[in-house]
Amino acid sequence: MNAPMLVERLLPELDLAQLDALEEEAIFILRETAAAFERPALLFSGGKDSCVVLHLAEKAFKLAGQTSTRLPFPLLHVDTGHNFPEVIAFRDRHVAALGERLIVAHLDDSIARGSVRLGSPGESRNGHQSVALMEAVDEHRFDVLIGGARRDEEKARAKERILSHRDSFGQWQPKEQRPELWTLFNTRLKPGEHMRAFPISNWTELDVWLYIQRERIALPSIYYAHRREVVRRKGLLVPVTALTPPTLGDTVESVSVRFRTVGDITCTCPVESDAANAADVVVETLAVTVSERGATRMDDRTSDASMERRKKEGYF
Amino acid sequence: MSAVLDDTAARIARPPVVGARRPLRFLTAGSVDDGKSTLIGRLLLDSRAILADQLDMLETRAAGAPIDLSLLTDGLEAEREQGITIDVAFRYFATRERKFIIADAPGHEQYTRNMVTAAAGSDAAVVLVDATKLDVDAERVALLPQTRRHALLAQLLRVPHIVFAINKLDAVTDAARAFARIRDALVAFADDAGIAPAGIVPISALRGDNVTTPAPLPGYAGPTLLALLERLYDESDAPHGGALLPVQFVGGAGLDAASGTGHRARVLWGRIARGGIAVGDTLAVYPSGETARVAELHATGRKVARVEAGRSAGVVFDRQLDVSRGDWLATPGTLKPVQRFAATLAWLDTEPAVVGRKYWLRHGNRWLQGRIVSVESRLDIATLEPRDASELAVNDIGEVVFETQQPLPLESFATQRVAGALLVVDPATNRTSGALLVKTPI
Numbered sequence: 095m096n097a098p099m100l101v102e103r104l105l106p107e108l109d110l111a112q113l114d115a116l117e118e119e120a121i122f123i124l125r126e127t128a129a130a131f132e133r134p135a136l137l138f139s140g141g142k143d144s145c146v147v148l149h150l151a152e153k154a155f156k157l158a159g160q161t162s163t164r165l166p167f168p169l170l171h172v173d174t175g176h177n178f179p180e181v182i183a184f185r186d187r188h189v190a191a192l193g194e195r196l197i198v199a200h201l202d203d204s205i206a207r208g209s210v211r212l213g214s215p216g217e218s219r220n221g222h223q224s225v226a227l228m229e230a231v232d233e234h235r236f237d238v239l240i241g242g243a244r245r246d247e248e249k250a251r252a253k254e255r256i257l258s259h260r261d262s263f264g265q266w267q268p269k270e271q272r273p274e275l276w277t278l279f280n281t282r283l284k285p286g287e288h289m290r291a292f293p294i295s296n297w298t299e300l301d302v303w304l305y306i307q308r309e310r311i312a313l314p315s316i317y318y319a320h321r322r323e324v325v326r327r328k329g330l331l332v333p334v335t336a337l338t339p340p341t342l343g344d345t346v347e348s349v350s351v352r353f354r355t356v357g358d359i360t361c362t363c364p365v366e367s368d369a370a371n372a373a374d375v376v377v378e379t380l381a382v383t384v385s386e387r388g389a390t391r392m393d394d395r396t397s398d399a400s401m402e403r404r405k406k407e408g409y410f
Numbered sequence: 411m412s413a414v415l416d417d418t419a420a421r422i423a424r425p426p427v428v429g430a431r432r433p434l435r436f437l438t439a440g441s442v443d444d445g446k447s448t449l450i451g452r453l454l455l456d457s458r459a460i461l462a463d464q465l466d467m468l469e470t471r472a473a474g475a476p477i478d479l480s481l482l483t484d485g486l487e488a489e490r491e492q493g494i495t496i497d498v499a500f501r502y503f504a505t506r507e508r509k510f511i512i513a514d515a516p517g518h519e520q521y522t523r524n525m526v527t528a529a530a531g532s533d534a535a536v537v538l539v540d541a542t543k544l545d546v547d548a549e550r551v552a553l554l555p556q557t558r559r560h561a562l563l564a565q566l567l568r569v570p571h572i573v574f575a576i577n578k579l580d581a582v583t584d585a586a587r588a589f590a591r592i593r594d595a596l597v598a599f600a601d602d603a604g605i606a607p608a609g610i611v612p613i614s615a616l617r618g619d620n621v622t623t624p625a626p627l628p629g630y631a632g633p634t635l636l637a638l639l640e641r642l643y644d645e646s647d648a649p650h651g652g653a654l655l656p657v658q659f660v661g662g663a664g665l666d667a668a669s670g671t672g673h674r675a676r677v678l679w680g681r682i683a684r685g686g687i688a689v690g691d692t693l694a695v696y697p698s699g700e701t702a703r704v705a706e707l708h709a710t711g712r713k714v715a716r717v718e719a720g721r722s723a724g725v726v727f728d729r730q731l732d733v734s735r736g737d738w739l740a741t742p743g744t745l746k747p748v749q750r751f752a753a754t755l756a757w758l759d760t761e762p763a764v765v766g767r768k769y770w771l772r773h774g775n776r777w778l779q780g781r782i783v784s785v786e787s788r789l790d791i792a793t794l795e796p797r798d799a800s801e802l803a804v805n806d807i808g809e810v811v812f813e814t815q816q817p818l819p820l821e822s823f824a825t826q827r828v829a830g831a832l833l834v835v836d837p838a839t840n841r842t843s844g845a846l847l848v849k850t851p852i
Binding site for chain 1: 432433498499500501502504509511523524526527530531658659660661662677679681708710711712713721722724735758770772775777827828831832833835840841842845
């Protein structure tokens with residue numbers, strides 16, 4: 095995955111000094127989190143943002159050449175049972191190669207326990223993730239969850255602190271946020287509460303792709319162009335899968351696509367693309383005219399305030 | 411709908427970030443309705459950081475009227491209902507020169523703590539002044555109290571660059587005269603307050619005049635606001651005083667068995683607050699007072715010979731020392747621990763500060779307890795004078811005498827931000843209650 099000439103021609107003056115500044119900040123936050131809390135976990139779904147955070151954690155906690163060291167915390171994935179198989183295969187391969195410990199919280203287990211009740215069997219499971227997540231927090235007594243959320247993703251996230259407090263129900267209280275002064279993070283918690291830590295808060299989608307390219311970070315194959323059967327619906331390309339079959343009257347097309355975000359299979363849509371590698375994605379990201387969530391997430395379009403509501407309910 | 415445009419023009423429309431400068435984080439501050447959100451919307455729109463679907467949403471909401479740029483940053487349901495910004499929002503855009511992070515701070519008085527949050531850690535403050543709210547015919551133009559408060563807070567928190575943007579000049583009858591008179595009032599205020607403004611720019615956020623597009627105005631020959639921000643240099647603390655590093659994280663296994671003494675040494679990670687650290691330097695540990703030589707130095711991903719201030723370093727000593735998170739590494743003889751000191755206290759909690767009560771404090775990476783010995787005065791934001799006071803309530807800034815449970819290597823906040831600032835946390839609620847800025851030992 096070498097940088098092809100195209101990127102260099104397009105961005106002749108591109109200087110990655112700003113990536114160094116973002117990396118430095120993210121690693122500082124990761125070390126702060128590992129040092130200030132007793133039982134951290136890093137949320138790892140195999141999605142690109144969590145791949146970037148995992149890579150940063152490897153850099154933060156392993157000295158050059160020391161591959162035998164383990165991260166000071168396990169990885170945690172909330173598996174909705176509605177994942178793209180390529181992503182789960184990548185997740186397991188990647189974690190095994192790094193020798194890290196992965197805890198998987200299955201939404202199906204929460205459904206079996208009765209703590210999650212679906213309205214209909216095929217509905218999006220994104221909103222229910224928070225229940226399985228909180229059950230994992232309780233079971234493993236995690237006091238901080240490290241995540242790859244970015245402030246540029248969505249308006250409610252733009253107001254999120256780097257260390258964000260959650261009450262014992264896992265809820266975010268936007269009006270009760272603690273002022274965050276310099277790097278004097280207020281890490282104090284009461285029993286049952288936990289914190290969310292967002293090391294790449296200040297990164298944009300472009301920063302993420304520039305970094306993936308520079309650091310040669312491996313991603314699931316569906317982040318790059320591949321042919322896929324899709325149906326065009328309300329301006330979105332809806333992938334044809336066992337969970338999202340075409341309905342009567344739909345025209346199924348085979349299109350060269352890639353995913354910009356990867357979430358629940360029932361609500362994640364790809365975009366048309368010929369980008370074969372990270373450098374190509376950088377070029378496309380520079381040209382893009384639709385925001386990341388607008389192009390790919392059916393559930394965020396429900397209302398302007400949909401993300402804020404889900405965050406208040408404990409969604410990541 | 412294809413998310414990708416093929417034509418080259420669209421590609422260069424969102425230009426890449428170039429130059430070795432760090433991203434510039436700046437806050438915008440102003441009173442309610444001064445046009446902060448509109449200014450930010452304007453910067454995002456003109457730098458093409460607003461994407462098609464976001465614009466669609468604005469157009470849908472506008473239903474035929476001109477789009478309301480402020481909706482781009484007013485992200486939370488509650489504030490859309492109230493029509494005001496209630497919390498700090500972070501926004502991102504880039505020009506060919508630089509990447510920018512905007513901290514959108516509310517001007518609403520009861521939310522001053524959020525402005526403090528936005529100011530702490532920002533490289534610049536853009537203080538908006540609404541030209542339509544001021545009587546420019548008065549003998550002396552009286553600035554709004556909030557303008558003074560915002561500028562003073564930015565100065566107090568040592569935001570390196572303070573820029574005044576005189577907004578809504580499109581809505582006054584004689585823009586040149588209004589600009590000149592308000593500029594003079596700002597200069598007089600800044601002189602009194604000891605502020606050296608990085609610029610006083612006449613703008614119309616609504617139209618974009620002198621925000622991103624030059625708009626000639628008699629009496630103003632300076633750059634646009636954006637051009638001014640692109641050129642602001644990085645400012646760091648004075649380098650004198652020796653090396654200083656608060657230990658953040660103790661990691662494992664530096665010095666492999668083949669290279670040195672054979673012990674699996676611990677790596678002491680922290681961001682250097684002052685000076686640089688090089689292999690071979692002798693450093694003292696606070697509070698133990700022990701000294702050792704730097705045998706090995708790590709930056710992220712590699713061994714290095716030297717690390718400069720502002721970057722994280724991993725220090726490996728040539729002998730085993732008992733060092734933990736919260737300790738400090740410093741050039742021997744440079745730290746002067748104090749336990750009782752005069753400080754400025756910015757109070758952010760709705761519960762007033764209580765003299766004599768124990769609070770949690772965070773200094774560097776150490777948590778300890780401390781108490782307010784006495785409140786000496788409260789700063790009157792209109793006159794800049796200290797006024798007699800014996801208590802501090804939310805949004806007050808005062809002078810206090812403070813005492814900590816143990817001696818700390820404190821320095822004046824005016825010259826050393828890391829060693830000169832403490833966080834005050836209420837032990838009952840864990841709320842962040844105040845920011846304590848050290849002045850002098852007592």
